[in-house]
Amino acid sequence: MPTPFPPNRQVILSSRPKGVPQPEHFTLSSAAVRPPAAGEILMRNHHLSVDPAQRGWANDEGNYSDPVPLGSAMRALAVGEIVESRAPGYAAGDFVYGWFGWQDYCTTTTAAVLRLVAETDLPLTASLGVLGINGLTAHLAFHSLGRPRAGETVLVSTAAGSVGSFVGQLANLAGCRAVGVTGSAEKVAAATTRYGYAQAVDYRASADIAADIAAACPAGIDIFYDNTGGAIGDAARALMNTGGRIIQCGTASIPHWTPPPQGPRSERQVLTKRLSWSGFVIFDHLAAFPATAASLADLIRAGRLTYDEDITAGLENAPAVLAGLYRGENLGKAIVSLV
Known part of the structure; x- marks a missing residue:
């Protein structure tokens, strides 16, 4: 049965950078959305994270053991909504934070999820920065x-x-x-x-x-x-x-x-x-994520912790935001919004 979703746009790592990745190392592509198999979820990304560590995930300098394969969607943290679930403990409508890549949709196992987003009273983008890694x-x-x-x-x-x-x-x-x-x-x-x-x-x-x-x-x-x-x-x-x-x-x-x-x-x-x-x-401290995020959320609600976000709209702009991050152009957490 054909998927009811539009083509999944992806930012693909098309060439291996030396040092900081630049926009020319990426291409914008699309693929069909794959329905989830047993034990998997299909989620729609709302916001994508841009992080300094992506330099290491993209290049071949040898300081990361698992670089992103050429021709694949760029590895990235993201937050979004589950639109279909075949995994126990996860339901359509849940918001999740995890390894969902620079793309519109992600079909994956729950191993990619870092945590369920429980702070529904706070902006969803907070899960990528102050309540994220x-x-x-x-x-x-x-x-x-x-x-x-x-x-x-x-x-x-x-x-x-x-x-x-x-x-x-x-x-x-x-x-x-x-x-x-x-x-x-x-x-x-x-x-x-x-x-x-x-x-x-x-x-x-x-x-x-x-x-x-x-x-x-x-x-x-x-x-x-x-x-x-x-x-x-x-x-x-x-x-x-x-x-x-x-x-x-x-x-x-x-x-x-x-x-x-x-x-x-x-x-x-x-x-x-x-x-x-x-x-x-x-990532050595995954077990501490829920309790630590809850503590930080309480500080925000009490007005004792502030945060800033630098949000750019459009999946196609993600590579330029990453390059700008290394030039120090962002003020606050660098985020690419898809909604």
């Missing part, structure tokens, strides 16, 4: 690896980004002094007026980023939440206090990993200052 990463990494104590100094790179914007607020709620590093005067203003930062540094306008970070952190750094690596990371590690905690959540400033970039050695600082330096990957 960005907010979950901020909360879980900051509290489990940062172990904040009142009065400590917290430095955050990409402070106005989709993760950093929440870390600053969570640090503030924990009684810490948050200092941000970001990439424009507009983002400095957002960091200090909306995202909980006592002070922020514009690295693009800085003649000496190490000196500027040192001036903003006169008591040193107790927690460094690093989303960039590179020169910002080098400067911050030199300012860590004894017993400091470094949370490595990203390396956005590194354009290529082949060959490996060279820089200062940090082993002596880790040893003499008794630092802990931990990597954090959100």
Whole structure:
């Protein structure tokens, strides 16, 4: 029986990028919508996520073990509505967040679902940012690896980004002094007026980023939440206090990993200052998603956590939004809307 759905538009990865994917690495295609088999759901995407990690999923630099196959829809997180279900526990009309790709429709098993969306009183787009992996990463990494104590100094790179914007607020709620590093005067203003930062540094306008970070952190750094690596990371590690905690959540400033970039050695600082330096990957913590999302939703409802979204309409614009993300053009969570 023919499917009643229109052709499924997809953004296809058509060539392998070196470094940051650009629009020319993608093509817009379409295919028939496949009805769900037993144990599967068919869902319609409402909003698509654009994330820095998509660089690794698209390229062949070797730092991701499962790149997107050429000719396939680009891997992406999305939120949408189940339109047909043959899977126990899922019903038509349920809203779900998960691995549904840059496309209009997705027929998949429930293994692709990260969580059911329970916060029907909040905008659905929130499930891609503050209640998605960005907010979950901020909360879980900051509290489990940062172990904040009142009065400590917290430095955050990409402070106005989709993760950093929440870390600053969570640090503030924990009684810490948050200092941000970001990439424009507009983002400095957002960091200090909306995202909980006592002070922020514009690295693009800085003649000496190490000196500027040192001036903003006169008591040193107790927690460094690093989303960039590179020169910002080098400067911050030199300012860590004894017993400091470094949370490595990203390396956005590194354009290529082949060959490996060279820089200062940090082993002596880790040893003499008794630092802990931990990597954090959100997908190691799937079991904590529902409870953490519920906690973040309560903070939003109480007016204690704010979030911004940068929404672009149209599936065909997703590749350009991804390229712009790496140029720092977004202010807030980058989302592509299909509705």
